[in-house]
Amino acid sequence: MKSARSDLDIDVISRYPTSSGYLLQQDIQQDALFLHNSKSGKGLVGSFKRKVANRLMPDIMMAHLGKGGVFKSFAVPPHLKAFTESLAKYDAIIQVGGSFFVDLYGVTQFDHALCALMAKKPIYLIGHSVGPFQNPRVNALANFVFDRVNSLVLRESVSLDLMKRDGVTSSKVAAGVDTAFLVRAREVENPSHNLLHWQGIISSRKTIAITVRELAPFDKRLGVTQKEYEAAFGRVINAMIAEGYQVVAFSTCTGIDSYAKDDRMVALTLRDHVEQPEHYHVIMDEFNDLELGILLSHCHLTIGTRLHSAIISMNFGTPAVAINYEHKSMGVMNQLGLPQMATDVKSLMDGSLIDKVKSVLADYDNIKLKVNTAVANEREIGNRITEEILKVLG
Template identity: 20%
Template sequence: MKIVISGFYGLGNTGDEAILESIVDNLKDELDHPDLTVFSLSPKKTAGTYGVKSVYRGWRHDFKGKVKALREADLLISGGGGLLQDTYPTKFLFGPLPYYLLIVFLAKLCGTKVMFFSQGIGPVNSTWGKILMKVFANMANFITVRDQHSKDLLHKLGVNRPESVVTADIVFAFQKKEDTACIDSLPLKGDEKLVAVSVRPWFQHTDHYKQIGRALDQLIEEEGITPVFVPMEGHHDVKASNFVLDQMKHGDRCHLLGPDFLPNQYLNFISNCELTIGLRLHSLIFSALVAVPHIGISYDKKVESLLKRSGMWSYSFPLETLDAAQLVENSKKVLANHAELKAMIETNAQGMRRDALENIDMMKERFLK
């Protein structure tokens, strides 16, 4: 079976690279020698890392390569991740939402079937974005989404022609391989109470840096934790991590991982932590995947949806209401009830893993010749 995979790949985002690795590993396990081509911004790196073919994803280069790949393919997998949204500026043909929908349109022109795969939909607030969704998203043959909010939004936007099914983020089917590169890179003694911290920039919001910094200082003093910042999108998250460190009295008792580790290496590191405090969705998914209790700071419905499914929403916060004192109190509760919460998360994650694998099973049922 020949499959083209379209997503936010080759740009160094740990969550998206984890999505790609999960898709590729599971397709190779479930299909007989699949012929996989990934549209990537770094095609040589993507091909070498995942053992696939790869074509440059942008419109300005190798358009013929994209057309050739789609004409020869049995299926376009669009996803996973939050591709169809207009949080970032969306113009006539520019922005993530028009790009991914035009790839869908191109696939249909080439006679190729399309599956939206484990996607998180929205937000879609612009008039132009809503028009694009109604016109082009209805061209898909089948849709799986990672949460109920995404399915509800599709219907609200008028995307009703293809069947849509709620599954889970495909990263819950990630195949973890033992790797100690992250923890080996840190000057640790081995008896630290490690807390993973994942922060990111989010438009005009900056108060979360101060609130997290204050909370970490207090937790260092009162709980003896060792915070380790996990930058899941390269220099963007390194910069955000340093903003937090600049607010802290005890920044010298924290560590910052390098920005170039692989998703599997970050996942292995998080598995050694007592707690994760995270903004990045996939830092929380990684935590749930290895049953590490986590406190999320939700900047988007997709984060809230994940936290409700993992069972940790009652300990977490919308970004706008984040408060250092409450974060300290919730962190202490989580640490005090660590074993109980770990068991709960493990059970919930097993359910989400089964749901994630449904993405592959349903793809086979509908498209395997």
């Protein structure tokens, strides 16, 4: 946006402003709604109150936004009212995806959009994957919100298929791209010792990069336990090492700033399944997207459970195979015209992922060319969408 319009003042909020500001080297403001939700609900009574509040909140907000009914007699919760009032000074709200609007994540994911609607501000949901919406309450809320936003720009078309299947309105949907493709590949002016250290390790031997995660809350929907997932990934690592590669585990989600998920812990447990651990490394350092991209650019291939890692990798010139634990990875790869670069968790479990990776490596130069062409096209589309939104804002 800054490159398209130099006269913009942009405030960025994050659930973790300290770590985000550190990694991005810019001022980031605290997401007040996340702070409220994370601090409330301690203990048995607090947890019960939070669950009751979360159950009532969407009905109260929708009632005040024009739906009416008995819930309009309830006051808007103070933290939502305060956040709504804080939006008064802005001309527009842009909520960047992500995959937030998913039934398993619950109704609070819609808080920011509801507050923007309460504040009567234009709101654009950019670069999202959404759905499924099999939970009736989340489905109703999604219908209400998505019908009222200015635009819901999806980063892939599988989300649109899920919306139609689950009966969620798609009237405001526009085709878009994942915003991570807009990160410009460039070098760091003053690389840290840690970055140089890992560049050296990766350059010392042909490298396959991987990302792993704690599967919950998707484990039950997938029918795969965490232990089964880790054992299967261990077999992939062993197969790659047997082909002459070293394997380096990257992380796009870490425990920095008290975040509950830390992919590094999962990566460390994989050591127990690796037959030649001297060729398996886990990056424990904190790197931003630019630094991750620089390191991934020195790798030969990325096998990513985290879609973000696959996108960063491709954005910096390294092909990636994305493992679908939900639909978004398949959708993004389909949109790139690279459906063969997406695979499901079942292929990980039955070992066919190893054959897929070997086929990619066998046709590497051709696939690398296709990836680079597709990414350049996505970046062009993303920049055009950004410019169009700014034109609408005036």
